[in-house]
Structure formats: C-alpha cells, structure tokens
Amino acid sequence: NAGVTQTPKFRVLKTGQSMTLLCAQDMNHEYMYWYRQDPGMGLRLIHYSVGEGTTAKGEVPDGYNVSRLKKQNFLLGLESAAPSQTSVYFCASSYIDSSSSGANVLTFGAGSRLTVL
Amino acid sequence: GQNIDQPTEMTATEGAIVQINCTYQTSGFNGLFWYQQHAGEAPTFLSYNVLDGLEEKGRFSSFLSRSKGYSYLLLKELQMKDSASYLCAVRDGDYKLSFGAGTTVTVRA
Numbered sequence: 345n346a347g348v349t350q351t352p353k354f355r356v357l358k359t360g361q362s363m364t365l366l367c368a369q370d371m372n373h374e375y376m377y378w379y380r381q382d383p384g385m386g387l388r389l390i391h392y393s394v395g396e397g398t399t400a401k402g403e404v405p406d407g408y409n410v411s412r413l414k415k416q417n418f419l420l421g422l423e424s425a426a427p428s429q430t431s432v433y434f435c436a437s438s439y440i441d442s443s444s445s446g447a448n449v450l451t452f453g454a455g456s457r458l459t460v461l
Numbered sequence: 462g463q464n465i466d467q468p469t470e471m472t473a474t475e476g477a478i479v480q481i482n483c484t485y486q487t488s489g490f491n492g493l494f495w496y497q498q499h500a501g502e503a504p505t506f507l508s509y510n511v512l513d514g515l516e517e518k519g520r521f522s523s524f525l526s527r528s529k530g531y532s533y534l535l536l537k538e539l540q541m542k543d544s545a546s547y548l549c550a551v552r553d554g555d556y557k558l559s560f561g562a563g564t565t566v567t568v569r570a
Contacts, residue, residue: 377557387548389557389559434504450504
C-alpha cells in the first residue's frame, strides 16, 4: 500500500519555465490537498479538491493551477515559475467523515522540493 | 481566516516532559489536530480533539479548550527520537486544515 506518492521529489527550474507536480493516492480518498511549506511559515494551503472533477482555492492559490480528472490523481501546475515559488510542496489526501466527531486525518506524501532560479 | 500561534522552539532533556501550547482564532472550528514532522520528512498524525478535554495516546496527550481557543500537546518520558517539529492545525467547516508555523523540539541527552 503506497499511500500518497508525489513526483518528482526534486526539481530545479528557471524563472518563467512551467512544470507539473503529480500526486497519486491509492486509498480511495475523496479529499486531496496541495500545501507549500516555507521556513517559519508552516504549511499553507494552495488548492484543494473535494472530489473528482472539483477544485477550490486555498490560502495562497496565485501562480498555481490544479486539476482532478481522476479521483486518485491531483496535479499542481506552475505556468510561469517565479523564485517566490521555491518551496517544499506537500500533497495530502483524506476520507470523508460526516460525523461531527470524525477525525478526517490527512495522509501526506513525502514532499517535492522545488527550486526556481 | 485562521490565526494559529505556537512557540518557535523548545528544548528539553531526555526523560523529561514538555508541553507545547497552541492558541487559535478561527472563523470556524471543526477540530484541532497535532502532527509530528521530522526534518526532511512528511507530517504524520499524532492526535485529534474536537471536544473539550484531554485525549491520551501513550506518551502523548493533547488538551483542548474551545472557549479559550487553546490547546496543548504534552510529551512525556521524552526520547531522542521525539526531536522534531510539532504542528498545530485547525479544521474549518469545509474540511480544510490550517497549520501553525510549528514548534521545533530538541531533546538533549
């Protein structure tokens, strides 16, 4: 059981280049999330999805786009990379727990370290 | 939005107890989580509180007071492997999780 898999693990880009980060989960989770983690700022939500074909903006969505064409995959795209997007990106997924006491625990991928020069 | 505050760093001795406080101000509240993150690794789930009171899981306990917007994570019988960052996170009504900046705990021999 692989859980949440992110590819690539490392990438170096030049300013203005584009790229896509892929997140795949094999737990049949409905919810998927993309976070970025920067020193001293914690994890910040970029975009999230509550199901196949749906996406929504998080706290810091500018400069990123996402797609959820298949339930198990959540793609994060950078159309024109900027040095401010240098960060570690984490994908996470969770199941739906409709009970008021449900934990709805996030399972994280190992992270993707992106450097934009 | 969410405003989540926790100390930046804490240091403790092996075998001791450390308490990490977290205060929050949120537009909606649907549970508070603690995650552990070792350097260079992904966060992993530690505990969850949605009702006031103490939740105990082995050496780790977490407390929540919703009226005070306050939680703490208690780590007992500290071990060297507990050296990590501890993240406080609040879930809103849309199942989104907002994280604090994390508290780096260093355990010394």
